Structures are given as structure tokens and as C-alpha cells.
Amino acid sequence: MNPAMWISKTGVQAQDAKLQAIANNLANANTVGYKKDRVVFEDLFYSVEQQPGTQRADNNTLAPTGVQLGNGTHMVGTQKVFSDGSAQITNRELDVAVVGNGFLQVRRPNGEPAYTRAGQLNKDANGVLINAQGLPLVPQITIPDGATSISIGDNGVVSVTLRGQNQPQQVGQLTLSSFINPTGLLALGENLYQETQASGAPTEGNPGDAQFGTLKQKALEGSNVQVVEEMVDMIAAQRTYEMNTKVLSAADNMLQYLAQAAR
Amino acid sequence: MDALIYTAMSGAERALRGQQVHANNLANMDTTGFRANLELSTAVQLPGYGYDDRHMSNMQANAINGRQGTLKSTGRELDIAISGDGYFAVQGPTGEAYTRAGAVTLDADGTMTVNGMQLLGEGGPITLPPYRKIEIGQDGTVSILGQGATAEMQVIDKLKLVKAETSELTKNEAGLIVARDGQPLNADTTVQVRSGHLEGSNVSAIEEMVATMSLNRTFEVQMKMFKASDAMTEAGNRLIGG
Numbered sequence: 001m002n003p004a005m006w007i008s009k010t011g012v013q014a015q016d017a018k019l020q021a022i023a024n025n026l027a028n029a030n031t032v033g034y035k036k037d038r039v040v041f042e043d044l045f046y047s048v049e050q051q052p053g054t055q056r057a058d059n060n061t062l063a064p065t066g067v068q069l070g071n072g073t074h075m076v077g078t079q080k081v082f083s084d085g086s087a088q089i090t091n092r093e094l095d096v097a098v099v100g101n102g103f104l105q106v107r108r109p110n111g112e113p114a115y116t117r118a119g120q121l122n123k124d125a126n127g128v129l130i131n132a133q134g135l136p137l138v139p140q141i142t143i144p145d146g147a148t149s150i151s152i153g154d155n156g157v158v159s160v161t162l163r164g165q166n167q168p169q170q171v172g173q174l175t176l177s178s179f180i181n182p183t184g185l186l187a188l189g190e191n192l193y194q195e196t197q198a199s200g201a202p203t204e205g206n207p208g209d210a211q212f213g214t215l216k217q218k219a220l221e222g223s224n225v226q227v228v229e230e231m232v233d234m235i236a237a238q239r240t241y242e243m244n245t246k247v248l249s250a251a252d253n254m255l256q257y258l259a260q261a262a263r
Numbered sequence: 264m265d266a267l268i269y270t271a272m273s274g275a276e277r278a279l280r281g282q283q284v285h286a287n288n289l290a291n292m293d294t295t296g297f298r299a300n301l302e303l304s305t306a307v308q309l310p311g312y313g314y315d316d317r318h319m320s321n322m323q324a325n326a327i328n329g330r331q332g333t334l335k336s337t338g339r340e341l342d343i344a345i346s347g348d349g350y351f352a353v354q355g356p357t358g359e360a361y362t363r364a365g366a367v368t369l370d371a372d373g374t375m376t377v378n379g380m381q382l383l384g385e386g387g388p389i390t391l392p393p394y395r396k397i398e399i400g401q402d403g404t405v406s407i408l409g410q411g412a413t414a415e416m417q418v419i420d421k422l423k424l425v426k427a428e429t430s431e432l433t434k435n436e437a438g439l440i441v442a443r444d445g446q447p448l449n450a451d452t453t454v455q456v457r458s459g460h461l462e463g464s465n466v467s468a469i470e471e472m473v474a475t476m477s478l479n480r481t482f483e484v485q486m487k488m489f490k491a492s493d494a495m496t497e498a499g500n501r502l503i504g505g
Contacts, residue, residue, distance in 0.1 A: 004286035011290030043438040070287030181369040200371035
């Protein structure tokens, strides 16, 4: 059979996967702390049918070029692009945005840590700071009863003013975790990421120190999806898909001519 | 048997295999830094008995197109593209190889990699310590704003950038670019790097589609020749059979 058909198939499949990633990015264009996915392709291995430089049998000249046929394209993987999203000012006391490197750490119900950039914090019944899904922050911070205002500094220090007192009182310190290769984190959904072998171990520290970014209270980090960019990518993916199917039908036509020639 | 059918066969085979090259180029229209493969064919003279008018077609396909692909701005610090001629050096499975793909990722140790292969600097693979900000300069210098409180960029290494005539380059089995003579290329200081950009594939959709259509029709013509040859032989058979 005509190998061009299978080669075009890899192209069609690749664009299919890309469209799926684009659809997911667009669906999350308004998700706080969402990082866009990017699909990365590479060309598949080549079949060398004739090595360049082989000696021709009839005389002593060398073949200047050979025959190498590619086998199509291959999806290396999807990459999360960890560029900063735009900041949205919300004026809610318990909203924090991470500006720069770093993730907030939360504890999942099974005790394992997870990391997030979405800083819509809440208090549970006991005053413990939790994220939007209800997972407690690590290190745990409890806001005492009767706190009239909460302030979170750029360096992560959480202080509260209690009713009847005029001096704010420090109740905890928000920390950030950073990874040498955040692209290697496993996306768990719910804006959460999990450490993997590829991401390396997390380094914990206070916001503003060393490689860590700072925290901004009363703001949230929006998604870093650029809607126009996604739309352009979508058009390109659709047309590339179409062109690959055209080659598919051209390859099919050739087989048809062949079948008709041999009666 | 008339030799015509074999001549037509060589043309048909060339069209069929040429189609593979164009299918591969189109399949890689979205592959970062992909260089299109060129497909050429030459006429090979076949000395015959009495008359020398048979030329078989022979396909060659291992040259690459050196045209620049479009640069796309991505804004990601670790995305790099080369503007103009030149290649990045990577540690391929069989030694040093070259690529135009520049979507750099770091592995768990902080080593810079492209599609799973280590990116080479002047002193071999480049390993980055934890950093706050990274900058890749126009000449390929990699500098970071490190852990320290000082606001000074610290130079880590310089990317190995090479340049060569496209005619001296070919692809290896892994799809990486290597020199035809197999020797590593020397670093070239005139290569210009743009960070925050990626280079798209340099495949021209128009050229590939036109080539596909034309090959399709070439194949059809060869099939017509098959039929003509068949009809002629059949006529001969009828003469003998009476």
C-alpha cells in the first residue's frame, strides 16, 4: 500500500491532538491560575533506503545524495507554559496572586502535597485557610475568631487585627514552593499540580527571597491563555488537518489508478 | 516483453515514493524548527540493444531546504529561535547533531534540553541552578538572576551555535541535522538568537500541495502508459494467435 497514506495519518492525528489542546485552553481562558498547554511535535525517524556516498558499482563515482524517506510527525508531549497570567484586582482580603516564581502548597485528602497558583483562599469552620477546593494550605494558618481584618504582606506574612485591639497580630507565614522544571509537573486538574521525577523536588521558601516571586493580596492571577493566539492556532490546525487529508486522498487516487491499470 | 512497461514502472514508482516525501513535509507543517526535505529525480540511462533511448527515473531524497521558517512570538523565556542561518547543537543519540527547534525545557537537574536531547553550550550540556529570571542573549549567552539578593545577571554559559551551507547538511535517521561528512561543525559567532520566539516549520503548504497534485497526475499518466503497453502486447498476441 502507499506509505504516504500512513504518513498523512500521523499529520491528521497530530492536528487532532492540537485542536484538543486548543479547545481546553480556550475553555479555561477564564480559569484563575490556569497555565496554557502547548503541544510539541517532532518529525518521526527516517528510513534510509540508500546511504549518501555509497559507491556506484559501474564506475568509481560516489552517489552524491541518497534516499531518505520520513515517516511523518510525532507528538513529543504537551508542555504547560508557566508564564505569568495577568493580575486581576479583586479587593477581596483572602485573594492572593503569586507574581513570579512559585506555587502555594496544599494538602490533599490523602495527605499528599499538591501545588497551585490559584490563590482564592477561604476559611473553614475553624478558621483554617483553605483553597477554593477546600484543601488546607501548608503550612497551616488559622485565623482567630473575631479578626476584623486580615492582611497578607508581599513576603507572605499573615497578620490580623482583632476586635478591640489596634495593633495587628502576626498569625502565620505563607510559603512558596518552586521547581527547577515546572513544565515537568503533573497537572491534576482543579488547578493543582503534583511533583514528578521530571519536575525535580520542590524548594520551599518565603515569598520575595531567593528565586521566589512575591505575593499580592486582593488580587488573583488570571489564566495566561491569549485568546487571539489560540484562535490563530485553531485556524492553522484546521487547515493543516485539511491539507493532510488532501494528501491522503491523493495517495488513495494513485492506488485507484493502479488498480484500474491492472485489469 | 516490451521494455516500455518497465520504463513506465520506474516513473510510477518515483511518483509513489515522491509522494511520501511531500506527505512527510505536510505532516510536519506544525513541527517547530522542521526543515523541509527535498525530493529530486534524475534520469538514469540504460544502455539497450541497438538503441539508447531508455532512461529510467531514479529518485533522490536527502537534501534539506534551508529557507527560514516564520518566527512566532511566544513570550516564554526558554523559547529560542535563530534568525537567519545557523543551528543549535544538541547531544543526539549518535553524537553531536544540529537542530533549529528551540522549545527548551529543563530536566529535573536543571539541564537544558530540546525534545529530550541535551542542548550543548561551549562547555558541553548546560545545567542551570534555581533562578528567578533567565535571559538568553542574541549571541546565545545564557544568563540568570540567581538566588542571591543582588540584582546582577550571572553568565552561565554560551550556546553552541553553528553555521554551514545547506548543501553540506543532511538529516540523520532521528530527523536531526548533521554534516554530510559526519564531522562536527565549528561554532560560529555570527549566528543570531532571538529569545521568546519559536521558529515554525519552513514547509510551504502551496509548494507541497502543488507537488502532491502534480505527482498524482504523473502517476496517472504512467498508468495510461501501462495500459498502452498492455494493449500493444495484446495486439501482438492476437497476431500470433491468428
